[in-house]
Each structure stands twice: as C-alpha cells, then as structure tokens.
Amino acid sequence: MVDWNGSDLEKIAAAEELDLASERGNGTLRAPVTMWVVRSGGHLYVRSVKGPAGPWYRGARSRSRGRIEAGGVRQDATFHQADPGEYPAVDAAYRKKCGHYPSIVEHVLTHRARISTLRLEPR
Known part of the structure; x- marks a missing residue:
C-alpha cells in the first residue's frame, strides 16, 4: 500500500468531487467520470451508485x-477493492461530507x- 503525501490527501479530500479516468488495456485513459470522493483515515475512497455493474467501475x-x-x-x-471491514467508516465519511444531499447520499x-x-x- 502506498500512502498519500499529506498535502495531496488534504486537497483531494476537501474537494467535493473527483474526476477518475481509468486505463484501457492499451495504456490510454478513458474519458474521466466525475464522482464524490471521501476520506477515511489516511485513505481516499469512491463508490459506484450502480455497484459493480456501473460502466466506470467496470x-x-x-x-x-x-x-x-x-x-x-x-x-x-x-484502484483497490476495499475490504468489507472498511465499509462502515466509508459510509460515515459519505454521511458527514455529503449528508447535505440526503436524497442523493442514500444512493452511495x-x-x-x-x-x-x-x-x-x-502511484
């Protein structure tokens, strides 16, 4: 596991949204997708509201x-699959950061x- 430097971790965690561009098999990047990002401890997390079937997630x-x-x-x-033991803290981070959008935050x-x-x- 590679750790974030403190400054980058703080800046990314403070942003409401993150753009994620995944890499194709040939090394080029797909078009970026905008999503919420949360911090729990020294880690950053994202989720797909469509779950594993979501196109950006796949x-x-x-x-x-x-x-x-x-x-x-x-x-x-x-991008590493989080352990189920991490889910409660990530849930709490989403509630804290995005709870002012109650009808939307429930989807994550x-x-x-x-x-x-x-x-x-x-990396």
Missing part, C-alpha cells in the same frame, strides 16, 4: 489503474454501492 476494475484529479491535484493512481450507502468501494492509492 473500466476501473479492468486494469485497476488510471488517473484522478481533484482539489488541484492530478495523480496517477491504482446501498449494499450495491458498498460492494463497489474502491480505495485510491497514488
């Missing part, structure tokens, strides 16, 4: 690498979304 899992951009930080990253708290939780790590 692309991200195909090579587990790509590029993210948020809070003025652009970083090549790897479903079982389908939880099982698509990806931990982002710099």
Whole structure:
C-alpha cells in the first residue's frame, strides 16, 4: 500500500468531487467520470451508485489503474477493492461530507454501492 503525501490527501479530500479516468488495456485513459470522493483515515475512497455493474467501475476494475484529479491535484493512481471491514467508516465519511444531499447520499450507502468501494492509492 502506498500512502498519500499529506498535502495531496488534504486537497483531494476537501474537494467535493473527483474526476477518475481509468486505463484501457492499451495504456490510454478513458474519458474521466466525475464522482464524490471521501476520506477515511489516511485513505481516499469512491463508490459506484450502480455497484459493480456501473460502466466506470467496470473500466476501473479492468486494469485497476488510471488517473484522478481533484482539489488541484492530478495523480496517477491504482484502484483497490476495499475490504468489507472498511465499509462502515466509508459510509460515515459519505454521511458527514455529503449528508447535505440526503436524497442523493442514500444512493452511495446501498449494499450495491458498498460492494463497489474502491480505495485510491497514488502511484
């Protein structure tokens, strides 16, 4: 596991949204998709509201690498399936950060979304 430097972690975590461009098999990047990003401890996470069936999620899992951009930080990253033990803290982070959108935040708290939780790590 690679750790974020403190400044980048803070900037990305403070951003409401993150752009994620996953890598294709030939090494080129797909078009970026905008999503919410949350921080739990020293880690950053994203989820697919469509769960594992979500198109961006399938692309991200195909090579587990790509590029993210948020809070003025652009970083090549790897995407790791989060352990189910991480889900409660990520749920809490979504509630805290995005709870002012109650009808929307519930979509990232479903079982389908939880099982698509990806931990982002710099590379």
